[in-house]
Amino acid sequence: MPNKKQDFIDQKLQDLNNDGVDRRGFLKCMAWAGTGLVWTMSGGIPVSRAFAKTADRSAGKGADFTFVQISDSHIGFNKPANPDVTATLQTAINKINAMPHKPDFIIHTGDLSQLSKPSEFDALDQVLKGASPKQVYYVPGEHDMLSDNGEQFLQRYGKGTKGSGWYSFDQKGVHFVGLVNVANLKAGGMGSLGHEQLEWLEDDLKGRSASTPIVLFAHIPLWTIYPDWGWGTDDSEQALSYVKRFGSVTVLNGHIHQIMQKVEGKVSFHTAMSTAFPQPAPGTAPSAGPMKVPADQLQRVLGITDVNYLVSGRSLAIVDSPLGESDPSSAGSGGSTGGR
């Protein structure tokens, strides 16, 4: 019986792949509504709908499981762009706790801290203790490995992981892989996974059915967004070559403190907002430093990402929500697209 079902799914995926919808068609489907976008991906076919309050409320309904991505909390940062990053992280957690559907777990895509200080990790732990999902999966950002090659990060958040903190796990048929691309960075380069991790990844994915939905998550984007600012990963192509045969691949990243997304074949790339401070769109500022916005605007450029998975449709729907409640009609400036 399970085999029959699997065959049916494989057949379905194949049908979807031959339906004549090209990449341009995909992109046309993707309509933005400023602060967020819901899109459902099934076998490489994304279907989008504008994100509005109603969509937000119904997003988790009927989903087999949901999880939330948070990123770049930078606990310890205290400059004018956001003098109280612990408070905005708390707001993010409150938002998660208020969700009508309780997420199964949280993924934190790195830069938990600003300076890898024990007190910063302590403060983060304190806030996350109050989150309703008790399971939190972490990958480090470069700020979490500043002084000790990530030793402390590994002790706190990386028990049982491999190398500098990579690992995989399964949740209701979806295979999740947490990757580390912030260790041993080379002069002049961008993010890096390294030979050992790539070998492990190839091995980890080997033997899995092509119909298994795959979610890769790492701090620095696994696609090249803006090399001048180091917004990419030098050896991500190699990693992505290992997931090419899968029918549904979702890549979740942080680091750039803004929403960007791209669909390439069956792979959907997505970056999350920070819970701490926004960063400028590529090339729109002299550097990637923190972007200062008026205090009353800050919560519109910080946020969380809610991901819903439907086993029946083999699809992942992603909803980005800013921390601040905003009227959908006036929400045009909250996000930025990969189309820039």
Place this chain on the structure above:
Amino acid sequence: MKRVWVGSFTASVVIAIAMLIAGSPSVTASDQPSAAAAEVKIDNFVFGPQTITVPVGATVTWTNKDDIPHTSVSTEGVFKSKVMDTDEKFSYTFTKAGTYSYYCTIHPKMTGKVVVQ
């Protein structure tokens, strides 16, 4: 604490250089770049100046003017700063001639050079 340490370190280096110059009358100002101490400012994710030329024995001090922490680390492992948060400094004294490439290990796109002659 850190700044006090950097300051006294720089002072002792300046004394050392003064003694060196006093003991080597053949070295004249025209032979060498004049500064025995040089500054590199880190601003907007850039080391400025990106290439700095100093005489042997000069102390280079990096200052981070960004809101984001940076490091200054020799690609050859010659020197390695601690993480410099906003306005924090790191100094290193170059006692041998040569070209020293360095980068920020947090933002490796940031690179610079110290030419010691």
